[in-house]
Each structure stands twice: as structure tokens, then as C-alpha cells.
Amino acid sequence: SEPVSCTGGRADMSLDGLRRTFREHVFYTQGRFPSVATRNDLYMAFAYTVRDQLLHRWIKTVEQMAGKDLKIVSYLSAEFLLGPHLENNLINLGIYDDVLGIAKEEGFDIQVIFDQEEEPGLGNGGLGRLAACYLDSLASLEVPAIGYGIRYEFGIFDQEIRDGWQVERTDQWLRLGNPWELARPEITCRVSFGGRTEPYQDDRGRYRVRWIPHRTVKGVAYDTPILGYRVNTCNLLRLWKAEAIESFEFEAFNVGDYYGAVDEKIYSENITKVLYPNDEPVQGKQLRLEQQYFFVSCSLQDMLRIYKLGGGKLDRFSRHFAIQLNDTHPALGVAELMRLLVDEEGMDWEPAWDVTCKTFGYTNHTLLPEALEKWPVELFAGLFPRHMEIIYEINRRFLDEVRRRWPGDEARVARMSLIDESGGRFVRMAHLACVGSHAINGVAELHSRLLKEDVLRDFHEMTPEKFSNKTNGVTPRRFLVLANPGLTRLIEGKIGDTWIRRPEELRKLEPCADDPAFREEWRRVKLENKKNLARVIRERTGIEVDPASMFDIQVKRLHEYKRQHLNVLHIIALYDRIKRNPSYDLCPRTFIFGGKAAPGYFMAKLIIKLINSVGDTVNRDPDVNGRLKVVFFPDLNVKNAKFIYPAADLSEQISTAGKEASGTGNMKFSMNGALTIGTLDGANVEIREEVGAENFFLFGLTAEEVYSLKRDGYRPMEYFQANPELQRVVERIASGYFSNGDRELFKPLVDALMFHDTFMLFADFGSYADVQGRVDEAYRDREHWTRMSILNSARMGKFSSDRAIREYCEDIWKVKPVPILLE
Numbered sequence: 001s002e003p004v005s006c007t008g009g010r011a012d013m014s015l016d017g018l019r020r021t022f023r024e025h026v027f028y029t030q031g032r033f034p035s036v037a038t039r040n041d042l043y044m045a046f047a048y049t050v051r052d053q054l055l056h057r058w059i060k061t062v063e064q065m066a067g068k069d070l071k072i073v074s075y076l077s078a079e080f081l082l083g084p085h086l087e088n089n090l091i092n093l094g095i096y097d098d099v100l101g102i103a104k105e106e107g108f109d110i111q112v113i114f115d116q117e118e119e120p121g122l123g124n125g126g127l128g129r130l131a132a133c134y135l136d137s138l139a140s141l142e143v144p145a146i147g148y149g150i151r152y153e154f155g156i157f158d159q160e161i162r163d164g165w166q167v168e169r170t171d172q173w174l175r176l177g178n179p180w181e182l183a184r185p186e187i188t189c190r191v192s193f194g195g196r197t198e199p200y201q202d203d204r205g206r207y208r209v210r211w212i213p214h215r216t217v218k219g220v221a222y223d224t225p226i227l228g229y230r231v232n233t234c235n236l237l238r239l240w241k242a243e244a245i246e247s248f249e250f251e252a253f254n255v256g257d258y259y260g261a262v263d264e265k266i267y268s269e270n271i272t273k274v275l276y277p278n279d280e281p282v283q284g285k286q287l288r289l290e291q292q293y294f295f296v297s298c299s300l301q302d303m304l305r306i307y308k309l310g311g312g313k314l315d316r317f318s319r320h321f322a323i324q325l326n327d328t329h330p331a332l333g334v335a336e337l338m339r340l341l342v343d344e345e346g347m348d349w350e351p352a353w354d355v356t357c358k359t360f361g362y363t364n365h366t367l368l369p370e371a372l373e374k375w376p377v378e379l380f381a382g383l384f385p386r387h388m389e390i391i392y393e394i395n396r397r398f399l400d401e402v403r404r405r406w407p408g409d410e411a412r413v414a415r416m417s418l419i420d421e422s423g424g425r426f427v428r429m430a431h432l433a434c435v436g437s438h439a440i441n442g443v444a445e446l447h448s449r450l451l452k453e454d455v456l457r458d459f460h461e462m463t464p465e466k467f468s469n470k471t472n473g474v475t476p477r478r479f480l481v482l483a484n485p486g487l488t489r490l491i492e493g494k495i496g497d498t499w500i501r502r503p504e505e506l507r508k509l510e511p512c513a514d515d516p517a518f519r520e521e522w523r524r525v526k527l528e529n530k531k532n533l534a535r536v537i538r539e540r541t542g543i544e545v546d547p548a549s550m551f552d553i554q555v556k557r558l559h560e561y562k563r564q565h566l567n568v569l570h571i572i573a574l575y576d577r578i579k580r581n582p583s584y585d586l587c588p589r590t591f592i593f594g595g596k597a598a599p600g601y602f603m604a605k606l607i608i609k610l611i612n613s614v615g616d617t618v619n620r621d622p623d624v625n626g627r628l629k630v631v632f633f634p635d636l637n638v639k640n641a642k643f644i645y646p647a648a649d650l651s652e653q654i655s656t657a658g659k660e661a662s663g664t665g666n667m668k669f670s671m672n673g674a675l676t677i678g679t680l681d682g683a684n685v686e687i688r689e690e691v692g693a694e695n696f697f698l699f700g701l702t703a704e705e706v707y708s709l710k711r712d713g714y715r716p717m718e719y720f721q722a723n724p725e726l727q728r729v730v731e732r733i734a735s736g737y738f739s740n741g742d743r744e745l746f747k748p749l750v751d752a753l754m755f756h757d758t759f760m761l762f763a764d765f766g767s768y769a770d771v772q773g774r775v776d777e778a779y780r781d782r783e784h785w786t787r788m789s790i791l792n793s794a795r796m797g798k799f800s801s802d803r804a805i806r807e808y809c810e811d812i813w814k815v816k817p818v819p820i821l822l823e
């Protein structure tokens with residue numbers, strides 16, 4: 001067929017072309033005169049101008065891929081935490097400065113336009129953001145890929161802080177329209193729930209099963225183009241929205257019942273209304289399970305449709321699609337692909353199973369046992385009677401194999417079964433994902449090792465060849481180029497800009513660490529970034545912070561294992577030292593926290609209240625005299641994170657060893673020249689290896705020490721009794737010093753530490769406080785600190801998501817780049 005011609009017109013990327021297209025969009029898309037155009041009109045017109053460029057490349061991508069014998073990566077994720085599109089797309093297109101120029105000529109502030117964009121907060125934290133980084137890298141590496149997920153009408157809630165407490169507000173990101181997506185009302189799927197199954201004989205006399213569902217909804221595709229960095233590859237993020245099936249069709253079911261039909265519509269649309277705001281662990285709610293199945297079924301049907309379009313034969317499906325399961329949220333896909341192949345396409349079980357296993361890969365993201373998804377069999381079978389049967393059949397065959405390998409070892413059979421029967425009956429989603437995948441990976445070296453030794457030990461013993469590590473990465477485009485233009489310019493002045501694709505080249509900066517003039521420049525950029533953050537903090541909290549003080553930052557979801565409260569204990573210790581010795585010599589520090597707590601996680605919310613209460617006291621106490629400030633930055637999201645990472649001097653990565661699978665904030669900080677104080681947990685281990693032990697502040701127990709301490713009986717009280725400073729710190733909280741004399745407020749927190757201390761804060765407190773002392777000393781030697789800071793940035797190349805995606809492509813997906821030409 002003829003190549004699509006869409007050169008000239010809106011595809012014109014010259015300055016004049018962009019300006020003309022922009023004006024056209026103000027007029028014809030927004031329907032406004034320039035003189036009455038609102039901020040949102042201008043934003044929308046800019047966004048559409050940029051989108052035209054993306055669509056041009058997208059069409060070229062689709063066109064040049066069609067008919068080729070290629071393999072597509074399909075990334076299945078319940079979350080994509082994309083962040084704002086506009087600036088990122090300008091960078092990837094290479095027209096950032098052009099557009100700044102146009103805005104200036106047309107007479108408005110581009111920053112105001114950027115601020116207008118609502119970010120799609122379709123994720124909780126690390127896992128969702130990782131998916132977004134991976135989409136950026138897949139496109140940047142010119143790998144054909146589709147991201148599949150859910151188009152939540154309400155993403156992660158907006159966080160407000162009132163009287164020190166977190167208050168959740170609905171995220172209405174679609175209120176003013178979303179210029180980045182294309183609704184595809186003609187791309188739909190049907191997804192069913194409930195009902196029963198029924199055996200029958202097909203026309204060839206074969207035994208088959210049909211599913212007679214109770215209700216059916218429609219999935220509608222919404223497509224967002226994902227452009228790579230300075231390439232023409234424009235991939236697809238396809239998110240599904242649930243709707244009721246066409247009214248005339250279900251009239252047959254609801255004869256003349258108009259109100260019943262409207263109820264049905266509301267009920268159906270419920271499925272994609274809202275993102276569940278829990279990170280780990282997830283809650284076992286029916287609607288959540290419906291969401292998972294809904295998007296997985298739509299996505300698999302869509303892939304089969306695309307595949308058949310190309311005339312492919314089903315038994316070769318895995319040569320053309322590699323499906324990655326982002327944790328177990330889409331693990332139902334294993335059973336659903338089997339159902340589609342066997343029940344709908346008439347394949348036999350064995351070849352269908354072969355296709356399924358060869359197609360799926362599974363990434364695990366957590367070691368917390370309580371975060372491993374399991375669903376009550378009753379709930380599961382009620383919603384998915386046919387999938388339940390398929391899972392039993394998968395399990396029967398699988399456990400036969402286990403018994404063949406380990407005859408008589410029924411304990412092992414019980415441990416490995418897809419059904420947990422150790423008290424109630426549950427479907428174990430991680431086991432389903434392991435059995436149905438040819439590849440299983442963790443997200444950092446330590447995490448992958450602990451998976452093999454502990455959480456998935458039996459599976460590793462049975463099929464060691466399936467296991468590998470893929471250490472997480474983050475995209476240097478968003479988290480360095482976009483977030484930190486000052487540092488980017490400084491680096492470019494020294495080593496050019498090829499490191500943006502190949503961040504290993506940042507190593508060329510190492511010699512600059514010895515150059516005093518460069519160090520001076522490096523500090524100047526950092527100071528500017530700190531001033532910028534100080535301004536935003538003033539606007540959002542009213543708190544004045546001193547950009548000359550050390551910015552010590554911990555931003556991440558609130559969770560006890562992440563130990564924000566260990567950080568607080570240390571702050572109180574410093575405060576206590578000042579109170580006991582008013583002339584205590586402390587290098588001035590600003591402690592900045594940020595992150596959301598799951599709305600139902602009482603202890604996490606109490607920690608937020610504690611941070612704010614300590615802040616209120618410390619920030620107001622004249623004795624402190626500028627040496628300490630404590631700030632809680634409200635509503636941490638991708639948009640706000642941009643102010644934070646570039647402004648950090650010190651990055652807090654202080655989880656209990658063995659609990660944080662990888663962490664990715666740790667990478668974002670270090671890339672931007674922050675030094676890390678951290679435990680040997682997740683990717684911290686590898687970051688320390690890369691930047692050098694002498695440029696990293698290590699403290700705390702190792703994962704092995706944590707386990708053996710737990711095994712031998714951990715008694716927090718012993719650490720408490722042995723450490724007078726810790727006693728004074730805890731006493732200040734317990735006595736109501738930070739709560740206007742209220743001894744009840746923080747009692748749950750104090751008691752949890754004194755009597756359980758599940759995450760071993762007391763065991764690590766001494767070592768943490770000591771190393772914080774070394775941080776204080778190190779910061780006084782500003783030249784040396786700057787040296788370490790430069791070396792951190794220079795040595796972070798490994799943690800680019802491009803490296804991670806290359807590894808997935810080579811080891812798991814077996815896919816190759818397909819360069820796209822524009823003309």
C-alpha cells in the first residue's frame with residue numbers, strides 16, 4: 001500500500017509550522033480568539049500542536065511495522081504513573097527551545113502553561129512509575145511495544161495536610177479534557193463475569209466447556225502516544241475504560257426496564273472509576289479483582305485481534321508477542337490466555353499451554369509476605385467460574401510434575417500449590433504467574449537473590465533456569481534533563497549530550513571532580529535548585545527554609561518498612577542535643593519529607609502527623625536558632641518530584657534491610673548529585689558499588705542480620721535500655737512534648753516500637769545516628785562534599801532504564817529494535 005502522506009501542514013516542525021499549528025488549535029480546536037483564550041486554552045493548543053507531531057511519528061511507526069515479521073513487547077500493568085506529557089514530549093522531539101521562543105513571541109509565560117497540565121496519576125508509587133520509565137526507554141530504544149492498563153477516571157488521590165494530618169481529595173485529572181489521548185470507540189472488547197460453566201461436544205465430537213456468564217461489560221480503548229527520545233518510534237499506551245454494552249443489545253436482557261438498564265450502566269462503569277490507593281499490601285476487594293481481569297482480558301483479546309490481522313497462526317503467537325506481567329496484578333492473564341486459546345479458539349490444552357508459558361514473563365516487586373496477592377477461592381470462583389476450572393487443571397498438571405520430581409514430599413506440594421489451603425482456601429497469584437511464565441525476575445540483585453532463597457525458593461529449586469535479575473532503572477530524560485536543566489547544561493558544557501542516550505558516558509565527568517572551578521559551578525547549580533525548592537515550599541506550606549542549609553530529603557510512600565519514623569527519631573535526637581546544650585555545634589539542616597499514606601493505613605498517617613508535629617515544635621523553638629527545620633511537602637507526585645530530586649544534598653534510603661525490593665527514588669536522587677545515607681537494601685547495594693563505598697553513607701543491619709535477629713528473638717527493649725539518647729527521644733514523644741501534652745496521640749506508635757518494633761528501628765538507631773554525625777562532618781568540607789556529589793552523578797549510568805530495558809529485551813523478550821524513518 002501507499003505510504004501515508006502527511007508531510008507539510010501540521011506535521012511541519014519548523015518554527016513557522018509550529019507557530020501556525022498552535023494558532024490554528026487556539027482557533028479551531030479550542031474555539032477562541034487569542035485575546036480571550038484562557039490558560040487552559042493555551043495549554044490545550046500547545047498540547048495539540050505537540051500531539052500532531054507525535055501522531056505523525058506514530059502513523060509512520062505503525063505503517064513501517066505493518067507486515068514485518070517482528071515481535072512486540074506487551075507490558076501489562078495495573079498502574080502507569082506517567083507524569084505530565086508536554087515538557088517531556090518537547091524534550092524528546094528536540095523542540096523545547098523553539099517552543100519557549102514561540103511562547104515568548106506570543107506573549108505568555110510558558111511555565112504557567114506547563115503548570116496547567118494535570119498529571120495522569122494512574123499509579124501508587126515505584127511500580128507504576130517504573131512502568132512509565134520503561135515505556136520511555138522502549139520507545140527510545142526503538143523497540144515495538146504496547147503498554148496495556150486501566151484508564152482510571154480518578155487516579156491516586158490528591159493529598160492535603162490539615163492540622164498535620166493527611167486528608168485525601170479526589171483526583172479529577174480528566175476534568176478539563178485530556179489532549180494526549182485518542183478515544184477509540186471502535187476498538188472494543190467484551191469482558192464477562194460470574195455465571196457458570198457447561199460441558200458440550202463440539203462439531204468434531206471433542207469435549208469442550210462453555211462459560212455462561214452472569215454479566216458482560218464493554219472495554220473501550222483510549223490510546224496515548226509514547227514518543228522515544230530523539231527517534232521516530234512512537235509506541236502506544238492503550239488504557240481500557242469500562243462501559244455498559246450498547247443499550248439496544250442488552251434490552252434483550254432487560255425487557256423494557258429502563259431504570260434497570262441505567263443501573264447496569266452505572267454498575268459497569270464502576271470497574272474503571274478509581275485506582276486502589278494501596279501500594280503494598282493490596283487489599284482483597286472484589287472490585288479490584290474485577291479491574292484486574294477486565295484490563296487483562298481486554299488486552300489479550302486485543303493482542304489476538306492484532307495478531308490475526310497479520311494472518312498469524314495461533315501456535316506461533318509467542319514469536320510475535322512477549323507479554324510482561326508487572327507484578328501479579330495481571331497474573332490472571334495466564335488463565336485468560338488459556339481460556340481464549342482453548343475455549344474460544346479451539347486449541348488443545350498442551351499446545352495452548354506451550355504458547356502461554358513461552359509468552360509470559362513475570363516481574364516480582366516485593367518480599368513482604370503480606371503483599372503477595374491471594375484471593376479467596378469463593379470470591380474467585382464466583383467471578384470467574386471457568387478460570388477457576390482452568391487454574392485447577394494447571395495446578396493438577398503442575399503438582400503431578402512436583403510429585404514426579406519429589407515423590408512423597410507432600411509438604412512441598414502443599415507449599416507450591418496454586419491454592420493455599422493452610423487455613424481458608426486462596427488462589428496464590430504469584431504461583432500462577434511463576435508456573436505460567438518462562439521467565440521470573442526480581443528488581444535488584446539482593447531482591448532477586450532473596451526471592452530465590454526465600455519467597456520463591458521451591459520454584460527456583462524446580463526451574464532455576466527461569467530466574468534472573470533485572471535491576472530497576474529510571475529515565476534520565478525526565479529525571480535529569482527535564483528536572484534539572486541547570487545541571488544538564490553544566491554537564492553538556494563538559495562532555496556534550498550523548499550521555500542522555502548512553503549514561504555510562506557520564507563517567508567522563510569524573511576528572512571534573514578534581515577541578516575547583518567545575519566544583520564551584522556544580523555548587524552554584526545545586527544552590528539554584530535549592531532556592532527553587534525553597535520557593536515552592538514557602539508557597540505550599542508557608543515555611544521558610546534556608547537554601548544554605550543541608551537539604552536532607554526522604555520522599556516515598558509512607559510505610560513502616562521504609563522507616564520515615566527512624567528519620568524522625570534522629571531529628572528529635574538532634575533537637576534534644578540542642579535543648580541540652582544550646583551551643584551544640586550542628587551543621588544547619590533542613591529535613592524534608594513527602595509521600596502519601598494509604599487512606600486506611602493508620603500507622604502511616606500517624607507518622608505524617610508526627611512529622612508535622614515535630615516540625616511545628618522545632619521550627620518555632622528559638623533555641624534551635626536556624627540549625628534545624630522540618631518540612632512535610634504535601635502531595636508528592638511526579639509533577640512535584642521535579643522540584644525535589646535536584647535540590648537534595650542528602651537522600652534518605654533507610655528501609656529495614658531485606659524489605660525494599662529495589663527503590664527507584666534512590667537512583668533519582670543520586671543522579672542529581674545527592675549523597676545517600678542508606679542501608680544495604682534493594683538497589684542501594686548496587687548504587688554503593690557503582691559510586692564507591694567512600695561516596696556513600698552506609699549504616700544498619702544487613703538482611704542476613706535482620707533475619708537471624710528475628711529468628712533468635714528480637715527484643716527492642718534491650719536496645720532501648722542500652723541507649724540513653726534513644727530513651728530521651730522516645731520519652732519526648734510519649735510525654736506529649738510534640739502534642740500539647742497529649743500523651744495518647746502518639747501512643748500507638750510508641751507502643752509499636754517498644755513492644756514489637758517489627759522493622760527494627762531500635763536496632764539500627766545507634767548506627768544511624770552515628771553515621772548522621774559523619775554526614776554532618778562531611779558537609780562542612782564543602783569541596784570534598786562536592787567531589788563526592790559529582791562522582792555520584794558521574795557513576796549512575798547503570799541505573800538508566802535504557803540499560804534495564806536492554807536486558808529485558810535480550811534475556812527475556814528476545815526482541816530487537818526496529819528503526820523508523822520519517823520520510
Ligand code: Z2T
Nearest residue numbers: 125126127279365366660661662663664
Ligand atoms: C510498588 O510500588 C512496589 C512493590 C509492590 O509490590 C507494589 C507497589 Cl505498588 C507488590 C515497589 C517496591 O516497593 C519498590 O522497592 C520498587 O522499586 C518498585 O516497586 C519498582 O520495582
